[in-house]
Amino acid sequence: MTSHRSGRVVALIPAAGMGTRLGLPIPKAFVKLGERTLLQRSVSAALSSGVVDQVVVIVPADLAEQITAEYRSRPDVTVTVGGAERSDSVRAGLAAAGTDTELVLVHDAARALTPPALFAAVVAALDAGARAVIPGLPVADTLKRVDHAETVLDTPDRAELRAIGTPQGFDADLLRRAHADGGDATDDAGLVEALGVPVQVVPGDPLAFKITTPFDLRLAQLLLVDSVARVEDS
Secondary structure, eight states: OOOOSSSOEEEEEEOOOOOGGGOOSSOGGGSEETTEEHHHHHHHHHHHTSSOSEEEEEEOGGGHHHHHHHTTTOTTEEEEEOOSSHHHHHHHHHHHHOTTOOEEEEOOTTOTTOOHHHHHHHHHHHHTTOSEEEEEEEOOSOOOEEOTTSOEEEOOOGGGOEEEOSOEEEEHHHHHHHTTTOOOOSOHHHHHHHTTOOOEEEEOOGGGOOOOSHHHHHHHHHHHHHHHHHHHHO
8 A cells, every 4th residue: 555665554643632722512533624523634634645554543432432433444444442641542552553563653633634745754754764753843933931930041042943743753663662651741752752762853734733722723614615715716
């Protein structure tokens, strides 16, 4: 199926969190954007990339039966139950991926408009020899580091800063080692950095923004309408 050189590629999509900042009564990944949920769009993007052999979706226990039934006809999608924290879900996904997996991509379900080409770019960098790859965008705003009293400590040089998103790609054994101590992190690359392994940044895509707040959801809806209109006009 895939054209890369590094063996079997599995994309993990944690979707077990509630996403309370969105202010809706259902887990964020199952909120609809157009006719499909955020999770469905993220799964589709991964599989459309041409570099992913299997997607492992990690869901809340009470939705596992429903989501398993939804993807029953897709042998390239596996559904497993997540844990209390994001890292627990990633570890559950790693276990479900199997020991024959060579490369692992971890992707936020809430980044539902991520172009398939970004998955391909991350895998291409892994194929070129990197063991950990993350997409990043230059930071446009001036950023300040502050203390607990909101007093400015310093102003980092934004030329050295990147806003990091997903999919993040790793050598599978490396990611397993990074998660071996059972710690929690919102950024898998941070766990790899702690091992002293270099992490390569590739250009991200603005469409891969994370839908976290009602404003983000509305922006995604507008972008989706715009993209449909452009297709219809072409």
